[in-house]
Amino acid sequence: MRIRIGLVTLVVFVLAGAVACTHSTSGRSGSPPASPAAGHDGMSMGVTTTTAPGTATKASPEQLGAQFEQLLGRHALLAARLMRSAVMAAPDFRQAAVASLQENTDALSQLVGSAYGSAQGERYRQLWQRRTDDLFAYANGVAGNDASAKQTARAALMTDADAYGSWLAEASNGQARAGDAATFARTNVQELMQQLDAYAAHDYDKAYQLERSAYEQMFTGGATLAKASVPPKAAAALDAPPNKLRSAFAMLLGEHMELIIDAQRATFAGSPEFHAAAAQINANSTALAQGLGSIVGPKKGAEFQSAWADHVAGLMAYTTAVAGDDQAGKAAAEDKLHSFAVTLATYFSGVVHTPAAFVPLTGAITAHDTHLIDQVNAYAARDYAKAQQMELHGYEQMLGVANTLVDAIQRTVKPGMPVGGSQTGGGGTAQRP
Amino acid sequence: MGPGRRGLVAGVAALALLAGCSSGARHAERSTEASRGTPDQAAPGLDAARGFQPARKYQATSVPARLEIPSIHVASALARLGRAADGTVEVPSRWEVAGWYALGPRPGDPGSAVILGQVDSTRGPAVFYRLRELRPGDEIDITRADRSSVRFVVERTAQYLKTRFPTDEVYYPTLTPALRLVTCGGQFDFTTGHYRSNIIVFATIRS
Numbered sequence A: 001m002r003i004r005i006g007l008v009t010l011v012v013f014v015l016a017g018a019v020a021c022t023h024s025t026s027g028r029s030g031s032p033p034a035s036p037a038a039g040h041d042g043m044s045m046g047v048t049t050t051t052a053p054g055t056a057t058k059a060s061p062e063q064l065g066a067q068f069e070q071l072l073g074r075h076a077l078l079a080a081r082l083m084r085s086a087v088m089a090a091p092d093f094r095q096a097a098v099a100s101l102q103e104n105t106d107a108l109s110q111l112v113g114s115a116y117g118s119a120q121g122e123r124y125r126q127l128w129q130r131r132t133d134d135l136f137a138y139a140n141g142v143a144g145n146d147a148s149a150k151q152t153a154r155a156a157l158m159t160d161a162d163a164y165g166s167w168l169a170e171a172s173n174g175q176a177r178a179g180d181a182a183t184f185a186r187t188n189v190q191e192l193m194q195q196l197d198a199y200a201a202h203d204y205d206k207a208y209q210l211e212r213s214a215y216e217q218m219f220t221g222g223a224t225l226a227k228a229s230v231p232p233k234a235a236a237a238l239d240a241p242p243n244k245l246r247s248a249f250a251m252l253l254g255e256h257m258e259l260i261i262d263a264q265r266a267t268f269a270g271s272p273e274f275h276a277a278a279a280q281i282n283a284n285s286t287a288l289a290q291g292l293g294s295i296v297g298p299k300k301g302a303e304f305q306s307a308w309a310d311h312v313a314g315l316m317a318y319t320t321a322v323a324g325d326d327q328a329g330k331a332a333a334e335d336k337l338h339s340f341a342v343t344l345a346t347y348f349s350g351v352v353h354t355p356a357a358f359v360p361l362t363g364a365i366t367a368h369d370t371h372l373i374d375q376v377n378a379y380a381a382r383d384y385a386k387a388q389q390m391e392l393h394g395y396e397q398m399l400g401v402a403n404t405l406v407d408a409i410q411r412t413v414k415p416g417m418p419v420g421g422s423q424t425g426g427g428g429t430a431q432r433p
Numbered sequence B: 001m002g003p004g005r006r007g008l009v010a011g012v013a014a015l016a017l018l019a020g021c022s023s024g025a026r027h028a029e030r031s032t033e034a035s036r037g038t039p040d041q042a043a044p045g046l047d048a049a050r051g052f053q054p055a056r057k058y059q060a061t062s063v064p065a066r067l068e069i070p071s072i073h074v075a076s077a078l079a080r081l082g083r084a085a086d087g088t089v090e091v092p093s094r095w096e097v098a099g100w101y102a103l104g105p106r107p108g109d110p111g112s113a114v115i116l117g118q119v120d121s122t123r124g125p126a127v128f129y130r131l132r133e134l135r136p137g138d139e140i141d142i143t144r145a146d147r148s149s150v151r152f153v154v155e156r157t158a159q160y161l162k163t164r165f166p167t168d169e170v171y172y173p174t175l176t177p178a179l180r181l182v183t184c185g186g187q188f189d190f191t192t193g194h195y196r197s198n199i200i201v202f203a204t205i206r207s
Helices: A007-025 A061-088 A091-116 A118-143 A147-171 A178-200 A204-227 A232-239 A241-266 A271-296 A298-323 A327-351 A355-380 A384-412 B006-020 B026-036 B046-050 B167-171
Strands: B064-069 B074-081 B098-101 B111-116 B139-144 B149-161 B177-189 B194-205
Touching: A061 A091, A061 A118, A061 A178, A061 A204, A061 A232, A061 A241, A061 A384, A091 A118, A091 A204, A091 A384, A118 A147, A118 A178, A147 A178, A178 A204, A204 A232, A204 A241, A204 A271, A232 A241, A241 A271, A241 A298, A241 A355, A241 A384, A241 B167, A271 A298, A271 B046, A271 B111, A298 A327, A298 A355, A298 B046, A327 A355, A355 A384, B064 B111, B111 B167, B139 B177, B149 B177, B167 B177, B167 B194
Parallel strands: B074 B098, B111 B177
Antiparallel strands: B064 B074, B064 B139, B098 B111, B139 B149, B149 B194, B177 B194
16 A cells, blocks of 8 residues: 555645635734744744744744745845846836835844844844845846946955855854855855846846746755754754755745746736746746655646646736736636636545535635735736735745645654664674674 | 835835735725726737646656666666555565665655665675665666666765664655665674664765
């Protein structure tokens, strides 16, 4: 008998969790999100930086890691989009992107403060703010075709990276090495500069590949920040297989949300850019299906990929209807998305013989769709502040899904793993004592 | 001027206001959207977006058929292994043939593929007798049933008492392609007829 987790069971857990996470993220803004580790503790865990200093509950290393990963990953995406806005000469969008990036920097600084102390949080804020300013200075240099300005900004960014390395080594009392941290920061800003160079040169394939790479790299940076803030024994928990799996799914699911948004917005930009964004959606979908397939088996993995493709297609159908000012198309796409959610919920709840799962399943899928529908509507209406807000809520929801997914795996896969070691020896070469 | 903080106060405040009532104001927000209308010109990427084809086909990896470890002169076909009735992993029935744990990932897919082999028979060395000699950087080649292949590189080799077998490190799902080779090692318990430890080789895919 194959000991495989049922995809159906997973989806029930995942999407039910997603509903709860959606509710948990409502009504918040500008504070470190509480959702990254929500799935582990009744949808309410996280560094409680919204409370007064000194009264916050200390987060676990896993929670810190999840939050650093989430915030740093989003930083990379927001930075890439802000930099592109300079090239696109889109001042309205730039204003919203700047606000989002500032919000993200504030949240990161608060989180650093909760992990390393408020003084270090403030130092981090200054470092990160300088980095953000220098990234934007580089973007202005690219937009103005000003080689000197680009070179100045590049040099400043390398100095920023070295300063980051020195800061982390000091803040962590040497647990993190300055050279390693500086190398990480240098690599990241280089990718962000390169993605903009490619974007300005209309090499959108390269630009979107690099954007994705910069995002994924930040998850490593997030884990490093968390590990360096706790004793080595506690830091080891971040390398435990369940936590690494949570991190990997959080990265892919958050990326899914963001790449859909990239493609939605690229619909308003141009065909070559759309193709590049869409290619990354497909790469992400394939990675997600392959990852899930390695856990639930190829047959169930294939079923997942097909269902996921419907989901993606439905979202893009709505997007094209918005972009084409096609009211009937929007209504049809919404019906299709709803039908898709109901069909999936019915199918999964039926297979697991759990009719009660139907409502949370439908609600979770619909909530995810709604974030993306609202995002593209706001973007099309040039309400960029709202578009960014929907992006934030949707991103947080997907990370809650990742936590719930790994919780489900923990409950259902682990009991099916082989017990103990293997009896792989006959003793023919053993020496008698 | 860069994206300094002072100029952002209004934007951030607006975001905070939006978020502060996001849950209860959803219907109101939708009404606002409707009144704003949609773009007044065709989106340039619209045709491309209409032609978008989402990735639908699952790329199933072929099952592993053969294992080769040049540095210790191992070349073996691969049997398929499952779980025994007592919950332990099945082991290869032939001394000279290694086996792939077929309830786990396939080599090259995300996750840790696990291959087991006997260290010795009742009379002498078996297929994984020299497994303990593997060092970081040694290469492990897997050929699949469809003749495709994948190469792994040894990261580390370690010995664990079977009573402390690192189950999560060997079998727990991961999204990173990896390979684990497992055999016996350490002291042989002549009263039970089993070794007390396992040797585990941890390998990562060569990118």
